[in-house]
Amino acid sequence: MLLNIDEIAKLSGVSRTTVSRYLNGGYVGQEKKEKIKQVIEKTGYRPSSYAQTLRTNRTRQVGVILPKINSDSISEMVEGISSVLTKAGYFMLLANTANDENAELSYLDLFSRNKVDGIILIGTILTPAHKKAFEALSVPIVVAAQQAENTSCVYYDDYGAAKAVTELLLQKSKCPAYIGVREDDKAAGLERKRGFRAALSENGLIYRESYCTTASFNMQSGYERAEELFTHHKEIDALFCATDRIAAGAMLYLKQSGRRIPEDVKVAGVGDGKLCLLTTPTLTSAHLYYYECGSKSAEILLRHLSGDKIVQQIRLGFTVEKRQSTE
Numbered sequence: 416m417l418l419n420i421d422e423i424a425k426l427s428g429v430s431r432t433t434v435s436r437y438l439n440g441g442y443v444g445q446e447k448k449e450k451i452k453q454v455i456e457k458t459g460y461r462p463s464s465y466a467q468t469l470r471t472n473r474t475r476q477v478g479v480i481l482p483k484i485n486s487d488s489i490s491e492m493v494e495g496i497s498s499v500l501t502k503a504g505y506f507m508l509l510a511n512t513a514n515d516e517n518a519e520l521s522y523l524d525l526f527s528r529n530k531v532d533g534i535i536l537i538g539t540i541l542t543p544a545h546k547k548a549f550e551a552l553s554v555p556i557v558v559a560a561q562q563a564e565n566t567s568c569v570y571y572d573d574y575g576a577a578k579a580v581t582e583l584l585l586q587k588s589k590c591p592a593y594i595g596v597r598e599d600d601k602a603a604g605l606e607r608k609r610g611f612r613a614a615l616s617e618n619g620l621i622y623r624e625s626y627c628t629t630a631s632f633n634m635q636s637g638y639e640r641a642e643e644l645f646t647h648h649k650e651i652d653a654l655f656c657a658t659d660r661i662a663a664g665a666m667l668y669l670k671q672s673g674r675r676i677p678e679d680v681k682v683a684g685v686g687d688g689k690l691c692l693l694t695t696p697t698l699t700s701a702h703l704y705y706y707e708c709g710s711k712s713a714e715i716l717l718r719h720l721s722g723d724k725i726v727q728q729i730r731l732g733f734t735v736e737k738r739q740s741t742e
Contacts, residue, residue, distance in 0.1 A: 495709025
């Protein structure tokens with residue numbers, strides 16, 4: 416039904432100002448609130464989003480920039496973001512960059528110019544260009560999954576998780592290898608490798624670059640990098656992988672090459688996604704709190720939208736889920 420505020424007010428028996436306060440989240444007494452609510456539900460009235468934007472200078476929209484869509488961890492983060500924003504009356508506009516750093520910069524500019532109220536960037540590789548873009552934004556931004564300098568963010572203890580998993584492997588192994596990802600990805604690449612090296616050092620083992628290699632974020636790459644490592648170093652008895660997908664690919668190679676898991680080679684990853692329960696044997700992994708990362712990022716953004724300009728940085732914990740691949 417096409418109605419305006421004056422007609423809603425007349426049907427509710429209240430003033431136009433009271434209806435306006437109700438629609439914009441202001442204080443309205445319980446009795447009048449119920450009357451307005453009943454009329455709106457009965458008539459199916461929807462306020463003009465354009466008119467609301469003109470009055471409040473708010474669109475009730477948040478831009479969320481994703482590095483990829485085919486990822487369990489990303490979907491959990493988005494679910495966490497959505498749970499908080501939906502409850503607060505905001506809508507998400509999703510942008511998938513397919514791991515293209517330039518596309519991230521383009522979407523930051525696009526969202527800012529098209530008047531979303533705020534932005535959440537699920538980060539992978541943060542460059543000086545990103546820092547410059549953050550400073551130029553006209554709306555608040557929160558970075559999820561990466562630590563960002565002078566910017567609100569929620570990130571994981573990637574160093575601690577990698578160190579703890581490696582220490583678990585070293586309880587029964589003395590010749591570990593590592594398959595990581597590119598180190599300009601500070602969280603998954605640099606920090607997880609640092610954790611691996613720290614565990615070796617504290618256990619009296621020498622880090623050898625030839626026992627380490629770099630893969631892409633997929634099973635095929637994990638398979639190929641494992642094949643390279645074990646072709647040249649048959650003595651490897653433990654393998655730590657920066658992600659579960661890489662670990663799953665490496666496990667496939669190990670089984671096809673006749674190596675037993677965990678009897679000959681123990682394997683572990685990071686992420687603790689659904690894939691860990693589908694591998695044979697099941698995969699030991701560090702559990703990262705993806706949903707919480709998304710929800711806390713959204714909560715911080717809402718605080719910024721309410722006027723809180725203090726930069727907030729939260730590091731989430733982890734738990735090591737021990738399974739058959741390291742027993």
